[in-house]
Amino acid sequence: AKKLLVDVDCGVDDAQAIMMALAVPDVQILGVTCVHGNTTTENVCKNVLRVLKLCTAIPVFRGASKPILGITRNASYFHGVDGLGDAPDPEAPGLDMVQKEGAVSAMIRIATEHPGEVTLVATGPLTNLALAVRLDPTFPQKLKGLYIMGGNTESRGNTTVCGEFNFVSDPEAAYIVLNDYLCPVYITSWEFTCRHKLPWEFCDEWLSQDNEKAKFMKRIFQHSMNEAYSPQSEKELVDGFGFVSCDSYAMAAAVDDSFVTEYEQVAVTVELAGTCTRGMMVLDTLELLNKKHKAFLLKRVDMDKFKSLLINALK
Numbered sequence: 001a002k003k004l005l006v007d008v009d010c011g012v013d014d015a016q017a018i019m020m021a022l023a024v025p026d027v028q029i030l031g032v033t034c035v036h037g038n039t040t041t042e043n044v045c046k047n048v049l050r051v052l053k054l055c056t057a058i059p060v061f062r063g064a065s066k067p068i069l070g071i072t073r074n075a076s077y078f079h080g081v082d083g084l085g086d087a088p089d090p091e092a093p094g095l096d097m098v099q100k101e102g103a104v105s106a107m108i109r110i111a112t113e114h115p116g117e118v119t120l121v122a123t124g125p126l127t128n129l130a131l132a133v134r135l136d137p138t139f140p141q142k143l144k145g146l147y148i149m150g151g152n153t154e155s156r157g158n159t160t161v162c163g164e165f166n167f168v169s170d171p172e173a174a175y176i177v178l179n180d181y182l183c184p185v186y187i188t189s190w191e192f193t194c195r196h197k198l199p200w201e202f203c204d205e206w207l208s209q210d211n212e213k214a215k216f217m218k219r220i221f222q223h224s225m226n227e228a229y230s231p232q233s234e235k236e237l238v239d240g241f242g243f244v245s246c247d248s249y250a251m252a253a254a255v256d257d258s259f260v261t262e263y264e265q266v267a268v269t270v271e272l273a274g275t276c277t278r279g280m281m282v283l284d285t286l287e288l289l290n291k292k293h294k295a296f297l298l299k300r301v302d303m304d305k306f307k308s309l310l311i312n313a314l315k
């Protein structure tokens with residue numbers, strides 16, 4: 001089986017990504033590590049436990065609650081204050097279910113136990129990953145590969161003028177990861193996800209499956225669907241209408257080798273000092289930075305495959 005470690009700031013699309021991976025037969029998730037981002041790290045842990053309760057028991061580890069430097073953001077306007085659409089859940093598991101071991105040491109331990117075998121999928125700010133490489137500089141080389149949802153390719157931000165949420169929420173961490181992780185790194189950018197929206201009709205069909213998982217998804221998804229479905233929004237018109245499950249694209253690339261049909265290989269880094277551009281991913285297409293290590297940016301994908309991975313997630 002393909003061994004996965006998943007680092008999340010469990011909002012709605014992180015939940016969708018986790019459920020997608022759990023439905024793929026030859027994939028084994030060894031642990032879920034939690035980081036600040038869409039909501040507080042405590043809420044992220046609770047959200048992951050709620051998702052896993054519906055699916056299968058996997059150890060959950062608590063990680064960083066703040067970025068390395070700068071302000072702590074959240075995305076409550078989109079994912080709800082609790083990060084999962086503020087849908088009431090009186091039976092939510094308690095934080096006593098979270099492992100005693102911290103996220104960063106768990107990541108290092110698990111990768112060390114399975115050298116060269118673990119694929120890390122990161123769908124939140126990269127704070128835990130940055131701390132992991134500082135604690136163990138050999139951590140990246142123990143990984144099979146790293147799949148990131150984050151960054152932007154055309155300086156079109158979703159959080160600041162030029163910045164995507166995960167990178168802008170911890171620019172220093174994103175910088176450390178893009179410069180110190182010399183393993184294969186696959187990046188799903190914000191612009192890529194915008195160009196691959198799923199039609200709302202698919203969404204209706206997806207959520208109409210008659211079972212507990214689909215009902216759960218419908219409840220937690222309502223808040224962000226209302227937020228995203230704004231016909232008057234100019235942004236929607238630029239890319240066409242539809243829903244963007246950002247983190248699920250990164251997960252699909254990690255769990256299904258036939259999902260991505262073309263990558264762009266380019267050296268990347270992160271701007272740290274700009275007033276408008278702090279946290280923006282920078283593509284060195286002219287190779288002026290002399291970076292030998294290039295990242296793989298998702299370019300073309302099989303959307304039918306993506307739809308069937310999502311459908312299976314709620315079966």
Ligand code: BDR
Pocket residue numbers: 011012013014038075123124149158164165166190246247
């Ligand atoms: C990213 O930000 C978060 O709100 C989503 O979960 C996704 O990881 C998109 O910019």
Ligand code: CA
Pocket residue numbers: 008009010011013014037038123124247
């Ligand atoms: Ca996320």
